[in-house]
Amino acid sequence: MAEIRDDSALDSPAFEVRFIGESKGKGLFAVKPFKAGDVIFEERPLVCCQFAWNAAYGYLACDFCMRPLEGAEENVRRLTGKKDIVLPYPHCCPTNRNSHTQCPSCGVWYCSSTCQEQAWNQYHRTLCLQSHSHHPNHPLEQLNGAWKHMHYPPETTSVMLLARMIATVQQAEDPANALHFFMQFCHRTVNEEQEIAHKLLxxxxxxxxxxxxxxxxxxxxxxxxxxxxxxxxxxxxxxLVGTNGQGVGTSPFSEWVKKVSELELAADEKQQLDSFIDKLYEDLNEGGTASTGTVGHL
Structure with a gap:
């Protein structure tokens, strides 16, 4: 499973972790000035999961790290409904299909064998459906289906994020310690918990x-x-998830735009590219697409 770390793992001369109070728990405090755009620190989420309806709409993402699996051109074609769109500078597409792999038992996709192995070791051994076919009577399928009928877009979290937390504890070498680690995020009264559940459901x-x-x-x-x-x-x-979870949008098309914008091009070629990109965003907005892939993480 993922390494469970205490606050000492965040030791830095730039910030510190402090206990704020029972209602908020811990917080991150800067101990030096930061400029806009500075990276404070980086770490991967404890658990993350693609939103249920986002997956149902066909957005392909790695089942562990949530990296997009579709290419930029495929992404923009799907979202605009225009199958004839051809993106120039294909080398700027961030998607590397050569490394993609599947769970041999259930067929879920990963961006790499590393993610596949990490998912299996953290929670997928417990959550694997052991079938490439959809089985509506499987308890996990029933759980996800019930959630989808309760929580329509725009989505804010997924019940499968809770399932991954539970499976992470079950697969941990020391389940009691893993459970205790997650429970550090719980600092709510019963009434506050009901209010959060009310907002979610x-x-x-x-x-x-x-x-x-x-x-x-x-x-x-x-x-x-x-x-x-x-x-x-x-x-x-x-x-816990409603308070500490976050939704993040992902888009291979946006990554392609960023990379092509950094290319050194002639002025007329640059202007032509900018006009092309502006038109694509207009087409995306007409389709009502605010974000192309959304995941929840803790």
């Missing part, structure tokens, strides 16, 4: 919460995570 959140909790128990119950799978524990888990 809407007016029917109590009934929907019960349905999701029962489906999660059916899919992933084990003694190591039983405190998360009680009604109150599941509400806390939902509040």
């Amino acid at each position: 809407g007016e029917q959140f109590k009934g929907q919460m019960q349905v999701l909790q029962e489906l999660m128990v059916k899919a992933l119950y084990s003694d190591s995570v039983q405190q998360w799978l009680s009604p109150d524990g599941f509400q806390s888990l939902m509040a």
